[in-house]
Amino acid sequence: MVLVISPTQIRRIIEHWQRSGTAYSDLADAIRIAVIDGRIPLGARIPAERVLSSELEISRNTVTTAYRLLRETGYLESRQGAGSFVTIPPDKSRQARSFSWQAASADGDIDFTTATLSAPEPMLVEATWEAAARLGRHTRTAGYDMVGIPALREALADRMTRQGLPTTPDQIMVTAGAQHAWHLLLQHLSRPHDRILLDSPTYPAVLDSIRALRRRTVPVGMSATGWDVDLLDKAIRQTKPAMAYLMPDFHNPTGAVMPRYIRTAIADAARISGTFLVIDETLRDLSLDDTALPAPMSTYGAPNWAITIGSLSKTCWGGLRLGWLRAAPSVISALVGLRGSTDAGNPIITQLIACMLLEKFDELVSQRTAMLTKNRQGLAEALEKHLPGCSFTMPAGGLSLWVDLGARVSSRLALAAPQHGVQLLAGPRFGGEGTLENRTRLPFVHDPATAEEGVRRIAAALRDITPQPAASMVWGTGVMAS
Numbered sequence: 001m002v003l004v005i006s007p008t009q010i011r012r013i014i015e016h017w018q019r020s021g022t023a024y025s026d027l028a029d030a031i032r033i034a035v036i037d038g039r040i041p042l043g044a045r046i047p048a049e050r051v052l053s054s055e056l057e058i059s060r061n062t063v064t065t066a067y068r069l070l071r072e073t074g075y076l077e078s079r080q081g082a083g084s085f086v087t088i089p090p091d092k093s094r095q096a097r098s099f100s101w102q103a104a105s106a107d108g109d110i111d112f113t114t115a116t117l118s119a120p121e122p123m124l125v126e127a128t129w130e131a132a133a134r135l136g137r138h139t140r141t142a143g144y145d146m147v148g149i150p151a152l153r154e155a156l157a158d159r160m161t162r163q164g165l166p167t168t169p170d171q172i173m174v175t176a177g178a179q180h181a182w183h184l185l186l187q188h189l190s191r192p193h194d195r196i197l198l199d200s201p202t203y204p205a206v207l208d209s210i211r212a213l214r215r216r217t218v219p220v221g222m223s224a225t226g227w228d229v230d231l232l233d234k235a236i237r238q239t240k241p242a243m244a245y246l247m248p249d250f251h252n253p254t255g256a257v258m259p260r261y262i263r264t265a266i267a268d269a270a271r272i273s274g275t276f277l278v279i280d281e282t283l284r285d286l287s288l289d290d291t292a293l294p295a296p297m298s299t300y301g302a303p304n305w306a307i308t309i310g311s312l313s314k315t316c317w318g319g320l321r322l323g324w325l326r327a328a329p330s331v332i333s334a335l336v337g338l339r340g341s342t343d344a345g346n347p348i349i350t351q352l353i354a355c356m357l358l359e360k361f362d363e364l365v366s367q368r369t370a371m372l373t374k375n376r377q378g379l380a381e382a383l384e385k386h387l388p389g390c391s392f393t394m395p396a397g398g399l400s401l402w403v404d405l406g407a408r409v410s411s412r413l414a415l416a417a418p419q420h421g422v423q424l425l426a427g428p429r430f431g432g433e434g435t436l437e438n439r440t441r442l443p444f445v446h447d448p449a450t451a452e453e454g455v456r457r458i459a460a461a462l463r464d465i466t467p468q469p470a471a472s473m474v475w476g477t478g479v480m481a482s
């Protein structure tokens with residue numbers, strides 16, 4: 001089925017498209033950038049020229065010329081009687097992939113598109129040997145399973161219990177990552193066109209799955225310091241969303257931690273509105289300043305109302321593709337049924353590796369956080385030195401800085417960056433249509449020297465797209481937070 005982008009949707013996606021150039025090329029640029037960073041999904045049908053010109057209140061000629069330009073450059077395919085569909089030229093597909101936060105692979109490029117760490121060595125290799133030694137007793141089975149092996153479910157339940165959320169193994173389902181867990185829950189707990197509340201900014205893949213499953217988003221804006229409790233409370237009570245997706249512990253991308261009183265208020269509002277809460281704790285263990293976190297969000301409100309999801313991707317290694325969810329056993333049974341239509345379950349060998357890693361988890365986490373603390377400092381200093389016009393709030397944990405560029409240049413910057421050997425994601429990738437153009441996310445996953453070189457390259461890309469010679473005049477004087 002073809003995804004149809006309505007005139008109002010496209011207007012919101014390319015909001016503020018008019019710059020100082022000719023109208024048709026500004027319009028073509030805005031659509032091209034939105035295609036590359038994934039806000040207009042590949043293959044989607046965009047409005048007819050006449051319809052878009054009336055929506056944007058511009059001449060039809062401008063839209064016709066913009067569409068022609070997009071066709072000539074390989075971003076649009078028009079079929080007689082069927083409409084115009086967005087596409088991507090083959091030589092740009094790597095860039096588009098990296099904008100959609102898959103690994104950028106050009107040699108020597110510094111990749112800020114993914115907030116992922118390389119495997120923990122030698123711990124991963126040791127865990128793999130130990131897992132291989134224990135595989136014997138599983139070789140007579142299929143070698144994969146839908147819900148998770150008992151030893152892993154027990155280890156995860158124990159860890160949650162120790163963190164203050166009493167959990168039994170039958171409340172745990174092992175998944176192929178936290179994103180997989182979210183997707184299953186979205187399918188099970190909502191229907192097409194239902195409302196799903198989430199923060200703006202948020203984790204981009206969550207937005208993708210909401211769009212792919214044709215639910216509607218209710219984005220609630222966050223400030224530089226975190227959540228606005230009144231706004232959230234009102235949004236939940238007034239829109240009564242079927243589900244809300246929240247990251248209360250080291251939110252991606254802002255790094256914010258949700259205070260207790262907001263957790264309580266949201267749990268109350270969700271109970272009254274019949275909204276299921278999905279709490280993503282993927283980053284909860286990455287505390288860099290010994291911040292004492294409030295109790296896990298699922299301890300607030302009615303039992304089983306909030307479903308927790310988590311993953312080994314950030315603390316251990318994304319290559320394990322191992323995540324989980326914590327829910328009532330009845331929900332887990334339903335999810336296991338649903339899962340069968342798309343995959344056969346997690347390999348037992350990676351589950352055994354996960355068991356081994358969980359035995360040394362505290363040691364692993366302290367190695368990770370020590371490294372991330374140095375990286376965070378390195379990136380912050382590089383920004384101060386090479387991009388003094390930007391600003392950010394230093395997060396107490398997580399993996400990224402949410403950088404205010406001081407100007408609405410994020411998409412153009414992301415487009416120019418690869419020419420300077422650096423890849424980053426445009427701010428709008430983290431929010432709804434057309435928003436967050438003044439922001440970019442910079443993960444502190446690189447060592448300080450690499451991060452500094454990356455930021456130097458970003459500064460060079462920024463000079464390319466900023467007309468005035470003195471960047472500081474354009475950017476004003478943002479203040480670095482400590």
Ligand SMILES: Cc1ncc(COP(=O)(O)O)c(C=O)c1O
Nearest residue numbers: 177178179203252282311313323
């Ligand atoms: C908050 C959050 N949740 C989920 C994920 C995805 O995790 P997984 O690799 O386990 O699917 C990420 C990865 O960036 C993330 O930042």
